[in-house]
Each structure stands twice: as C-alpha cells, then as structure tokens.
Amino acid sequence: MGSFSCTQIEKSEINFNRLTLDFNKQEKPKQDDRSHSFTYQYEIGKYLNVGKNPKLDEMWEEKLNSFKVYDEHTRTSSNYRNSLSTPKNIQQFFEECPLIKYDYEYYMFRFFIQEKYEFKQYGLIGLPQKYRWAYWKVITLQKGIINKKIDSQISDASDCIKKDINRTLISDVFKEESVILKLDYVLTNLASLYPKVGYCQGMNYIAALFLMVSGVKEQETVCVFAELLDSSFYMFNLLFKDDLPLLFIMEEIIMNLIQVKLPKVYDHFINYNISPSIWISKILLSGFVYLFDLLDCVLFWDYIFIKGTVLGYTNLIMAMVTIHKDALLTKDEADLSTFFNFQDQKIRCAENIIKQALVKPIEEKEIRRIMRKTDKKLDLVELFKFFGKEGFEKLYQKFSKGITK
Amino acid sequence: MSLGYYDWLVKVIVLGDSGVGKTNILTQFCDSKFSQNYTATIGVDFKIKILNVQDKKIKLQIWDTAGQERFRNITQTYYKGAYGIIFVYSLIDRNSFNNVEGWIKSILESTTDEVCSILVGNKLDSQDRRVQTAEGEKLAQKYNMPFIETSALENKNIQDIFDRLGQNLKIRLENEGQKVSNNIHTQSGQFKLNQEVNQTEQPTSSCNSC
Numbered sequence: 001m002g003s004f005s006c007t008q009i010e011k012s013e014i015n016f017n018r019l020t021l022d023f024n025k026q027e028k029p030k031q032d033d034r035s036h037s038f039t040y041q042y043e044i045g046k047y048l049n050v051g052k053n054p055k056l057d058e059m060w061e062e063k064l065n066s067f068k069v070y071d072e073h074t075r076t077s078s079n080y081r082n083s084l085s086t087p088k089n090i091q092q093f094f095e096e097c098p099l100i101k102y103d104y105e106y107y108m109f110r111f112f113i114q115e116k117y118e119f120k121q122y123g124l125i126g127l128p129q130k131y132r133w134a135y136w137k138v139i140t141l142q143k144g145i146i147n148k149k150i151d152s153q154i155s156d157a158s159d160c161i162k163k164d165i166n167r168t169l170i171s172d173v174f175k176e177e178s179v180i181l182k183l184d185y186v187l188t189n190l191a192s193l194y195p196k197v198g199y200c201q202g203m204n205y206i207a208a209l210f211l212m213v214s215g216v217k218e219q220e221t222v223c224v225f226a227e228l229l230d231s232s233f234y235m236f237n238l239l240f241k242d243d244l245p246l247l248f249i250m251e252e253i254i255m256n257l258i259q260v261k262l263p264k265v266y267d268h269f270i271n272y273n274i275s276p277s278i279w280i281s282k283i284l285l286s287g288f289v290y291l292f293d294l295l296d297c298v299l300f301w302d303y304i305f306i307k308g309t310v311l312g313y314t315n316l317i318m319a320m321v322t323i324h325k326d327a328l329l330t331k332d333e334a335d336l337s338t339f340f341n342f343q344d345q346k347i348r349c350a351e352n353i354i355k356q357a358l359v360k361p362i363e364e365k366e367i368r369r370i371m372r373k374t375d376k377k378l379d380l381v382e383l384f385k386f387f388g389k390e391g392f393e394k395l396y397q398k399f400s401k402g403i404t405k
Numbered sequence: 406m407s408l409g410y411y412d413w414l415v416k417v418i419v420l421g422d423s424g425v426g427k428t429n430i431l432t433q434f435c436d437s438k439f440s441q442n443y444t445a446t447i448g449v450d451f452k453i454k455i456l457n458v459q460d461k462k463i464k465l466q467i468w469d470t471a472g473q474e475r476f477r478n479i480t481q482t483y484y485k486g487a488y489g490i491i492f493v494y495s496l497i498d499r500n501s502f503n504n505v506e507g508w509i510k511s512i513l514e515s516t517t518d519e520v521c522s523i524l525v526g527n528k529l530d531s532q533d534r535r536v537q538t539a540e541g542e543k544l545a546q547k548y549n550m551p552f553i554e555t556s557a558l559e560n561k562n563i564q565d566i567f568d569r570l571g572q573n574l575k576i577r578l579e580n581e582g583q584k585v586s587n588n589i590h591t592q593s594g595q596f597k598l599n600q601e602v603n604q605t606e607q608p609t610s611s612c613n614s615c
Contacts, residue, residue, distance in 0.1 A: 278450075285447050
C-alpha cells in the first residue's frame with residue numbers, strides 16, 4: 001500500500017446540519033445471534049446502539065453508490081466485488097490493502113481520496129453504525145501499517161498490559177476470555193510496533209472501544225490505532241510516550257482557553273484549588289471512555305477522527321465546559337473533580353457537546369498564540385508554535401524521531 | 406457536597422504500584438463498597454471524607470493516584486501540600502513491595518514537608534502471599550511509619566489505616582499548630598484550618614485546637 005496524502009485541510013465555513021439520531025430505532029440482532037456468544041462478539045460493532053436516522057442511511061448509501069465503478073448486475077448477492085469486470089489496479093488494490101475488505105469500504109476510500117472536504121462534512125452530519133468502522137479505517141489510512149508483520153510478541157509492556165487486561169470493563173463483552181485475548185493482542189502488538197510508546201494506561205480503553213466498533217477485528221484495530229500513533233494529525237505517540245508530552249501541552253492549551261473564554265469557571269476552580277486537569281487527563285488518555293457513556297464516546301470519536309487529536313479534543317472539552325458552566329459554578333471541590341463522570345451518572349450528552357463544538361471551534365491561531373505566551377517549560381511548546389502552519393510537519397517528524405514508523 | 410464542620414483540612418495521597426488495590430481501599434473507606442469490576446485509575450482521582458479522631462474532625466482530601474510509572478509526572482504535581490501519605494503494596498505482588506522504597510524516595514525528593522505516613526500491605530484475603538508480614542514490618546520500621554495488612558475485598562483493617570493515620574495527623578497538627586498558622590495563607594499550604602468559611606454550614610462552635 002502506498003503512502004496516501006491525507007492533508008487535513010480545514011475550511012472555515014460549515015454549511016450543514018447534523019442529523020438527529022433516534023436511539024429507539026436500532027437494528028436488532030436476531031435472537032439466535034445474541035444467544036450465541038461467539039457470533040455476538042463478532043457482530044457487536046454492527047449492533048451498537050449509537051442512534052439511527054433513516055435519512056442518514058439513505059444519504060450515505062446514495063453517496064457511496066455514486067463511486068461504483070461499473071454498473072453491471074451483481075453476479076452474487078454477497079458483494080459487489082464479483083460484479084466488477086475488475087481492472088487490474090482495483091484487484092491489486094484489494095490485494096495490497098487487506099484493511100479494505102468490502103466494496104462499500106472501497107467506495108468510501110474513493111470518496112475520501114477524491115472529495116476529502118465533503119467526506120469530512122458527511123462525517124460531521126453523522127455516520128450510520130454500519131459504515132462507522134469503515135469510515136474510521138479510511139480516514140486514518142496513510143501508511144498501510146497492516147502490511148507490517150503483526151504477531152503477538154513479548155515486550156517490556158507485557159506485564160503492564162497483563163495487569164490491565166482484566167480491568168478494561170467498558171462492556172460486558174470484555175468479561176469474555178476470547179475478547180480479552182483480542183484486546184491483549186491489540187495492546188501487545190502496538191507495544192511491539194512502537195516500543196518507545198509501549199503501553200500506557202488509557203490505551204486499553206481506546207483499544208477496547210475500537211474493538212467494539214470494529215466488531216472485534218483485532219488486526220484492523222491494531223492498524224487504526226497504529227495510524228493514530230504515527231500520524232502528525234493525531235500524534236498519539238506524543239500523547240502516550242514517556243512523560244506524556246502532548247498531554248501536558250493540551251492541558252496548558254485548554255486551561256488557557258478556559259481562563260480566557262470562561263473566566264468565572266476558571267476562577268471557581270482556582271478558588272477550590274482543583275485543577276480541571278484532573279479530568280482533562282482522563283479524557284485525553286482514555287479517549288473519553290473513562291468518564292463518558294460508551295456510545296457517547298463512539299460519537300466523540302467520529303468527531304476526533306475528522307478534526308484530529310488536538311483540535312478534536314480541545315473543541316469537545318471546551319464545548320462540554322461551556323454547556324455545563326452554570327452547573328459547575330454551583331459545585332464544591334469534591335463535586336468539581338467528579339462532575340464529568342457522566343458514565344456513573346448515566347448521562348448521555350455527546351450530541352449536545354458535538355453540536356456546541358461545531359458552533360464554536362477553536363482556531364489554530366489561538367493555539368499558536370497560547371504557545372507563544374506560555375512560560376511553562378514544556379517539551380512541545382516549540383512544535384505547537386507552528387501548529388497549523390508550514391513547518392509543523394517537519395518539526396513533528398523531529399519530535400517523533402525514532403518513535404513513529 | 407458540604408460535609409459540615411471540621412477542625413482541620415488535610416491532604417492525603419495514596420501511592421503504590423499499579424494494581425495493588427489503592428482505589429478499592431479508598432472506595433471501601435469512603436463509600437463502603439468493593440467493586441469486582443474495578444478499573445485502572447487514569448491520572449488522579451479525588452475523594453473527601455471526614456474522619457473523627459477523639460474530639461476532633463479531620464476533613465481528609467484524599468488523592469488516589471495511578472500507579473504506572475509513566476504517570477509519575479502527573480502524580481508528582483499532587484505531592485505538594487500533602488500531609489498524609491499512604492504507601493500501598495500488594496501482598497501477592499513481590500515487585501510492588503520492592504518498589505515501595507522508590508515511592509518513598511519520590512516523596513522525599515519532591516517535598517521537604519514533614520508528612521505522616523503509613524505502609525499498607527493489601528490483598529490479605531488472597532492465599533498466594535508473596536510478601537511476609539515481618540518484611541512489611543521491617544520496612545515500615547526503617548522509615549518510622551506504622552504498618553498494617555488489609556483486605557479491601559473483605560473490608561478488613563481498612564478503617565484502621567485511616568484511624569492510625571488520623572491519630573498521628575492529630576498529634577502533629579496539635580503540636581505544630583503555631584507553625585500551621587504561620588503557613589496558612591501560603592498557596593497550596595500544607596493544610597488549612599477552619600475552611601468552613603466557604604461552606605454553607607457555619608459551625609456554631611469555634612475551632613478550639615489552635
């Protein structure tokens with residue numbers, strides 16, 4: 001698989017309406033499927049009740065069909081691939097890119113390559129659950145890490161993974177031995193592929209979420225996670241490597257933004273001597289999973305895949321503080337520290353937070369401004385002075401030297 | 406969440422390797438429950454509990470920390486101002502015991518403040534013991550701190566951790582009352598007195614300890 005260009009060009013104008021999801025309408029698995037544990041595990045991604053909207057399904061199907069190469073009748077009902085009088089390059093594509101298995105994934109890939117901006121706009125309008133994993137795969141696909149040899153190996157991280165593997169209970173399926181083994185496979189392989197990152201607590205939650213959405217496809221989960229670790233757009237290697245440098249930069253950015261945009265909230269935290277970093281670190285390192293409802297996390301991740309780690313996380317955290325600012329001002333120290341533990345409180349709020357994030361996104365220049373002004377001695381300050389500008393990619397490669405592939 | 410009147414507000418940190426049961430000890434102490442579906446702590450967590458020590462009420466602000474080495478930078482930022490430290494290891498994890506001295510040293514390097522500490526060997530319920538009681542006692546003696554073996558699962562000796570820590574905190578707080586008063590207005594001071602000014606339930610009696 002070659003190296004695909006994935007420049008994340010942002011256009012400032014957002015001209016679309018996010019479609020409302022109905023959580024009561026949900027594709028139900030057959031009773032027989034659910035009663036059979038193994039089948040259920042493999043289908044779980046398909047049946048996650050992230051919400052449904054028939055218009056969304058229709059919009060996506062129409063769009064993906066527009067990328068069909070040939071309009072011949074399908075020769076089998078199972079997939080389109082057999083219907084293609086396949087040009088060699090398409091056949092070769094499937095051979096060289098095992099991450100793309102189905103025709104709708106191939107059409108999605110073409111959609112991404114040919115209409116990047118619209119591809120992202122479609123994602124922000126909403127994703128049908130059946131296409132979600134394909135979307136996540138395609139948007140992260142850059143270097144084809146799937147081609148690298150992936151085998152379970154013993155690494156220094158193994159002991160840490162072993163400790164956490166049985167306490168990643170984001171869903172009951174992670175009580176099942178076969179699923180636990182797949183999570184172990186993902187984390188162990190990531191640690192092998194990126195020895196300087198190894199394993200950091202929090203990665204287990206993100207990997208578990210991806211496994212759920214993928215339908216417990218462990219190799220594909222490794223690939224998507226690996227792209228996040230590699231890419232300058234997501235920079236996960238700098239988030240999880242020793243000393244967690246991206247975490248500290250993100251905390252600095254978000255604290256500054258809260259201070260400027262929500263000064264009363266900021267002062268309230270200071271008065272109680274509680275730092276928002278107590279939950280910012282949980283959100284960043286666990287990909288929201290530690291604090292939020294699992295299905296909310298899926299929606300948050302749609303947004304993060306489109307916006308990237310820095311802007312994605314920042315926009316969402318600022319949106320969630322903005323929405324809850326009045327409530328936060330009434331809370332004392334103990335309640336402030338646990339305020340956003342929405343998972344325990346069984347509160348679902350992703351749609352509102354994402355809508356707010358879309359209304360008031362943080363601009364790249366604001367991040368550069370914060371970095372120019374900060375007096376904190378943080379590892380990545382120099383890098384983020386160039387955030388969104390020419391030269392950032394080159395500097396990123398310097399900071400990630402020896403970590404990324 | 407106002408917990409009413411208290412005499413002292415004290416910051417306590419719980420330290421130890423990943424998976425030794427720090428969070429379960431705190432959940433058992435603060436919420437009287439033990440979760441079989443426990444999860445690894447990311448960064449730090451925070452709990453409040455009022456501890457009655459004889460005629461005094463000590464408001465404990467307890468910081469539960471992630472045990473993985475990689476989080477040391479985060480957890481160390483919470484060392485400042487701590488007056489009580491609970492060092493935890495697992496009786497069934499030899500490495501976690503071997504690493505206790507590393508945790509103690511990290512405190513010694515990070516703060517010059519005097520702290521009240523206690524050493525806790527957790528998972529007493531397990532049959533697969535790898536650290537003997539005498540070893541724990543010896544280590545505690547070396548660093549002049551009390552020692553206790555506990556089971557968060559069976560709620561065994563959990564209250565005792567905090568009772569013994571509370572006794573020592575009270576003695577020190579009373580003895581050092583003057584020193585505390587001098588430091589009270591410094592940012593992130595070691596501990597504060599009569600914090601109830603910001604609370605809704607103003608005490609009818611004044612603090613009689615200092």
